[in-house]
Amino acid sequence: MTKIIAANWKQNGSLKLLIKLTRDIRTGINRLKKRPKTILFPPSIYLDPISKEIKKNKANNKNIQLGIQNISPYNNGAYTGEISIGMTNDFGCTYILIGHSERRHIFMESEKFISNKVSIAFQKNKKVILCVGETLKDYRSNNTKQVITRQINSALRESLQLIKKNKKNLVIAYEPVWAIGTGRSAKIQDIETTHTLIRKLLFKLINDTKSEIKILYGGSVSPQNAKEILDAENVDGALVGGASLSAKKFIEICRTI
Ligand code: PGA
Numbered sequence: 034m035t036k037i038i039a040a041n042w043k044q045n046g047s048l049k050l051l052i053k054l055t056r057d058i059r060t061g062i063n064r065l066k067k068r069p070k071t072i073l074f075p076p077s078i079y080l081d082p083i084s085k086e087i088k089k090n091k092a093n094n095k096n097i098q099l100g101i102q103n104i105s106p107y108n109n110g111a112y113t114g115e116i117s118i119g120m121t122n123d124f125g126c127t128y129i130l131i132g133h134s135e136r137r138h139i140f141m142e143s144e145k146f147i148s149n150k151v152s153i154a155f156q157k158n159k160k161v162i163l164c165v166g167e168t169l170k171d172y173r174s175n176n177t178k179q180v181i182t183r184q185i186n187s188a189l190r191e192s193l194q195l196i197k198k199n200k201k202n203l204v205i206a207y208e209p210v211w212a213i214g215t216g217r218s219a220k221i222q223d224i225e226t227t228h229t230l231i232r233k234l235l236f237k238l239i240n241d242t243k244s245e246i247k248i249l250y251g252g253s254v255s256p257q258n259a260k261e262i263l264d265a266e267n268v269d270g271a272l273v274g275g276a277s278l279s280a281k282k283f284i285e286i287c288r289t290i
Contacts, residue, residue: 036270052082056086071096105150145187163188165180189238197239200239209223218258219252221265231248
């Protein structure tokens, strides 16, 4: 099964830097014998130029896809500062990141808000990467299972029928909050336990008997730990933050699949 390696550039870079990064990633992936499915999540204001840069090499169009880091839970209207799903269609933007821990914790997005975003994305036939993850406090008090179960249930509950019809449009990213940007990734054993839990939840909720829904790991993925993480049970890919801002590191991670 083709692994997914996604790059979340967050609020980093400039037009010049990100165009160069896209070009270097595109050429780097082109040289790989075995290529992952790559998804780039640039800051929204750069979607258009990055989309054009991706398309410059037709051979790679299928391997590299574009995603948006955040989306409005509403259709077009009076929502200052927001971007609707319809607007993303103008830029060949296929994936939407929903529920990233920085949105949950810094921008106070509630579980209801996240569920609304999943719902509108599925109504509009978009592909969703839903992020879930426990805080350090939850991890230390052995609450990971409860937190992940609650986050998955609350995000998907409203959209179960639509997801069942289009299972491949859903990807889950398990990202322990305490592992994001800290240089301290989760232990392989913990990753496997949580991914297996997510598999079971998806089986129960969506009847995903064929494991069509991919489960990515995110949180300090680096060229050093990528192989071990990507080889772990039920790990279908990685969501990479910091290391995706270096084409060299990102390609090294892609090379480990
Ligand atoms: P990181 O970020 O790789 O810098 O830990 C991952 C993420 O936030 O998706």
